[in-house]
Amino acid sequence: MLLTRRAVLAAPLLHGQILSDWEVVDGPESAFYESAGEIVASPSSAYPAWLRKRRPYENFDLSFDWFTKGWTDGGVYFSAPEHGTKSRCGFKLSLFQQVDDPPKTNSAMSIFPVIAPRKVNVREGWNSVRIVFNWPGLQVRSNGEQIHDLNCEQHPELKDRLRSGYLGFEALSYPHRWRNVRIQALPSKERWESLFAGPADLAKWQLTDLNEKTPARFEAYGSVLRSDGLGNLTTKAKYRDFLLQLYVRGAHHHNGGLLFRSQGGRDRYEIQLHDVPEAHYPTGSLYGHKRAKYPNVRSEQWALYQLRVKDRECSVRVDGETVLEYDRLENLEPGFIELQAHQNGRWMEYKDIKVKQL
Numbered sequence: 001m002l003l004t005r006r007a008v009l010a011a012p013l014l015h016g017q018i019l020s021d022w023e024v025v026d027g028p029e030s031a032f033y034e035s036a037g038e039i040v041a042s043p044s045s046a047y048p049a050w051l052r053k054r055r056p057y058e059n060f061d062l063s064f065d066w067f068t069k070g071w072t073d074g075g076v077y078f079s080a081p082e083h084g085t086k087s088r089c090g091f092k093l094s095l096f097q098q099v100d101d102p103p104k105t106n107s108a109m110s111i112f113p114v115i116a117p118r119k120v121n122v123r124e125g126w127n128s129v130r131i132v133f134n135w136p137g138l139q140v141r142s143n144g145e146q147i148h149d150l151n152c153e154q155h156p157e158l159k160d161r162l163r164s165g166y167l168g169f170e171a172l173s174y175p176h177r178w179r180n181v182r183i184q185a186l187p188s189k190e191r192w193e194s195l196f197a198g199p200a201d202l203a204k205w206q207l208t209d210l211n212e213k214t215p216a217r218f219e220a221y222g223s224v225l226r227s228d229g230l231g232n233l234t235t236k237a238k239y240r241d242f243l244l245q246l247y248v249r250g251a252h253h254h255n256g257g258l259l260f261r262s263q264g265g266r267d268r269y270e271i272q273l274h275d276v277p278e279a280h281y282p283t284g285s286l287y288g289h290k291r292a293k294y295p296n297v298r299s300e301q302w303a304l305y306q307l308r309v310k311d312r313e314c315s316v317r318v319d320g321e322t323v324l325e326y327d328r329l330e331n332l333e334p335g336f337i338e339l340q341a342h343q344n345g346r347w348m349e350y351k352d353i354k355v356k357q358l
Helices: 199-204
Strands: 022-025 032-035 038-041 050-053 060-068 073-080 091-096 125-134 137-142 145-151 166-170 177-185 193-196 205-208 217-221 224-228 230-239 242-250 255-262 269-274 303-310 313-318 321-326 335-342 348-357
Touching (some): 199 205, 199 230
Antiparallel strands (some): 032 038, 038 177, 073 091, 217 224, 230 335, 242 303, 255 335, 313 321
């Protein structure tokens, strides 16, 4: 889509309706408010508070004006996860008042903090921004000038980030103002198979390898799947090459795993879920093959996990960080995906489990 085509953009919302489909996340309700037809950040908008649209977007065309005077630091997030580091799992366009020459990876209009803009043309007062995200393309214009024209699939820092997620503004407690916010959703391209979004999806799984004394229990509580005991929850379908994406959290020092290309029994590969930094194979490791770089996971807090398996290669990303890469898989046959419960009394929870065949 060309950035010059503005006719498709939705009209700005009327006064009094601007925040009707937005919500403040990770902060007080007072962090953002409407005034004179503008969205305004208050002093309570300190990190990690942000204002996001209630629905997620994949591809979109977004434009807005933002006001800067004095030190003004913040950004616009897109493809942000429900949980986890927004600027690492998804994208952040930096909104900053300083004019850097040459531009830096943390300058105004950078894809923060990894890609510098072509130029910084921010000025005091109102500035216009337009973002067109239509995977793999990412185009950004600032005050009418194109400052990014990227192919995300060809950029090592962007190729594995979320292609769909939440969109919104971050203010870092500075007096940001936004107006004329317009957004148009563009056609979706991703094709995921949902493995678990609610209780009805348990029909896609079966219990296997149950311990006789403390058999595993996998129970659906709305959109959350909770496990305890010893045993596995196994897909009824088999997968060879795929991208698996899900949110995971567990009790302190939990112990479990994500199994793939499983043929039943011990013939499988296991990505360890074990939040003990000094463990022989901690979270993210390919058990028995390669130790992972320990990720930034915390007990009882959700994190985004992404497992990519293709031919002899597999990689693991946790909270937007690649913690494992391995290229010597020997079992190339399609197999089951399994969730392993490995320690009684150390519960684990999962949600939004989905898979995409590669």
